[in-house]
Amino acid sequence: xxxxxxxxxxxxxxxxxxxxxxxxxxxxxxxxxxxxxxxxxxxxxxxxxxxxxxxxxxxxxxxxxxxxxxxxxxxxxxxxxxxxxxxxxxxxxxxxxxxxxxxxxxxxxxxxxxxxxxxxxxxxxxxxxxxxxxxxxxxxxxxxxxxxxxxxxxxxxxxxxxxxxxxxxxxxxxxxxxxxxxxxxxxxxxxxxxxxxxxxxxxxxxxxxxxxxxxxxxxxxxxxxxxxxxxxxxxxxxxxxxxxxxxxxxxxxxxxxxxxxxxxxxxxxxxxxxxxxxxxxxxxxxxxxxxxxxxxxxxxxxxxxxxxxxxxxxxxxxxxxxxxxxxxxxxxxxxx
Numbered sequence: 008x009x010x011x012x013x014x015x016x017x018x019x020x021x022x023x024x025x026x027x028x029x030x031x032x033x034x035x036x037x038x039x040x041x042x043x044x045x046x047x048x049x050x051x052x053x054x055x056x057x058x059x060x061x062x063x064x065x066x067x068x069x070x071x072x073x074x075x076x077x078x079x080x081x082x083x084x085x086x087x088x089x090x091x092x093x094x095x096x097x098x099x100x101x102x103x104x105x106x107x108x109x110x111x112x113x114x115x116x117x118x119x120x121x122x123x124x125x126x127x128x129x130x131x132x133x134x135x136x137x138x139x140x141x142x143x144x145x146x147x148x149x150x151x152x153x154x155x156x157x158x159x160x161x162x163x164x165x166x167x168x169x170x171x172x173x174x175x176x177x178x179x180x181x182x183x184x185x186x187x188x189x190x191x192x193x194x195x196x197x198x199x200x201x202x203x204x205x206x207x208x209x210x211x212x213x214x215x216x217x218x219x220x221x222x223x224x225x226x227x228x229x230x231x232x233x234x235x236x237x238x239x240x241x242x243x244x245x246x247x248x249x250x251x252x253x254x255x256x257x258x259x260x261x262x263x264x265x266x267x268x269x270x271x272x273x274x275x276x277x278x279x280x281x282x283x284x285x286x287x288x289x290x291x292x293x294x295x296x297x298x299x300x301x302x303x304x305x306x307x308x309x310x311x312x313x314x315x316x317x318x319x320x321x322x323x324x325x326x327x328x329x330x331x332x333x334x335x336x337x338x339x340x341x342x343x
Contacts, residue, residue, distance in 0.1 A: 008067040008293050011054040026052040027302065028078055030085040031274040032094060043317045044273040045310040046281075047094060048085050049302050051295070052078055068294045078104065079111035086118065100270050103127055106252060109217070112202060116219065116254065123225070123253035123267040128167035130250060132200040133218050137161035157210035160218055163203055166250040170226040173198065180230065181265040193227050195265045200224040202252060223259065225251040225268055281309045 008025070015024040029049030033042055057063055058075035076084070082105055089096065099122040105111045106124030115122045141161040149155045173196050183191045200223070205216030227249045251268040253259075281287040287305040290298055 008063075008069075008295060008298065009051050009053050009057055011056060013054065026078070028052055028081045028085065029274070029277075030082075030089060031277055032089075032096060033270065033273050042270075042273060043313065044277070045313050046277055046306040047089050047092075049299075049306065050081055050085065051298055052081055066293070068296055070295065073295070077108075077110075079108045079114070082111065083114045083118075086115070086120070090118075097121065098123070098267065100267060101125065102271055103250075106130075109202075109204060112252070112254075113219075121254050123223075123251055123255070123264065125268070125271075126166060126250045126252045128165060128248070128250060130166040130224075130252060131163050131202070131204045132166060132169060132224055132252075133161045133163060133203040134169070135199050135201065135221055138201055138218060157212065159207050160203070160205060160209070160211050160216050162207055163205065166224055166226070166252075167248075169198070169200065169224060170196065170248070170250065173226075178228075179261060181262055183266055183269050191269075192230055193265065193269075194230055195225065195227050195261060195268075197223050197225045197261050197264050199257060200252075220254070221257070223251075223253040223255060223264055225253060225264055227251070227265070227268065277309060280312075281305050284312065285309045 010023055010025055012021055012023055013026060014020070015022040017024075027049050028051075030047045031044055032047050033044040053069065053073060053075060055075045057067075057069075058073070063069075082101065086099065097120075099115055099120050101111070101122070101124045103125035106126040107130070112122070112124065138161045141159060146158045147156040177198075178194045178196045180192055181195045183193060199221055201221050202219040203217055205213060209216050211218070228247050251264075253264060253267065255264065278287070285305045285308040287302070287309075290301040292298060292301070
């Protein structure tokens with residue numbers, strides 16, 4: 008059920024697989040070596056060809072109210088569901104599989120939720136000083152013919168262009184957390200920027216133009232001398248750079264931004280451990296209700312083990328670091 012040719016994270020390529028969109032609750036600051044976290048909810052992503060196929064829906068017992076929704080839309084529905092349940096989170100963290108969609112980031116902003124999401128190198132931004140300059144310049148002079156010109160937006164840049172112009176001395180070494188092989192550190196930089204889209208050929212009120220509130224454009228790369236994942240030297244620079252965008256205020260230190268940007272490892276740990284210890288990957292049925300019951304039981308088992316582990320190590324389930332709880336979103340991919 009729900010199997011289609013789509014990107015499979017477990018394989019790193021497109022394959023016939025199922026995709027489950029899920030949400031994890033992190034109760035402690037991500038700088039903690041072992042932050043307390045547990046799954047909140049999850050839902051199978053139903054590809055459009057499945058959602059529109061009445062016969063397959065009937066065989067799989069897909070409820071009539073389940074319609075096709077994109078993965079970002081499913082993720083936002085999990086955010087809404089968690090709010091309905093009273094889950095007290097204040098931050099959403101997601102990878103570029105969600106951050107690349109303006110509708111997802113816009114949905115978080117409409118819900119007045121802070122976020123730090125991975126984005127692609129082509130992610131569009133406008134620089135605050137250029138936004139102010141464009142506003143002060145106003146509309147171009149009227150030539151006396153046709154409609155008077157309207158105010159134009161500031162130039163649109165990509166994340167890659169902006170980060171590429173940052174001087175080397177602006178990059179800082181940031182220790183993210185203690186890993187199994189010692190401290191995990193990266194070279195990172197962050198600068199203020201506006202999430203944006205649309206060419207300056209259009210006016211600021213054009214439907215294609217967006218200049219959102221000011222946030223943080225964040226970039227990460229390995230420490231000098233670290234091995235790169237690429238076997239091709241020409242591709243190494245592109246592959247070692249990662250980009251994030253966050254809606255947090257200007258007072259946030261780089262260390263906190265960096266730890267939030269890298270905090271999705273908690274949900275990756277959930278998938279890895281629950282498949283090995285809680286039977287998450289053992290379901291072989293073909294029904295919508297059966298899969299979600301199995302998912303719920305696996306999540307419950309994982310939550311029990313996490314709570315038991317936190318008590319035995321003395322955490323007691325408390326937010327010992329005093330930070331704000333947050334909410335990573337992720338996907339499970341099972342090839343078939």
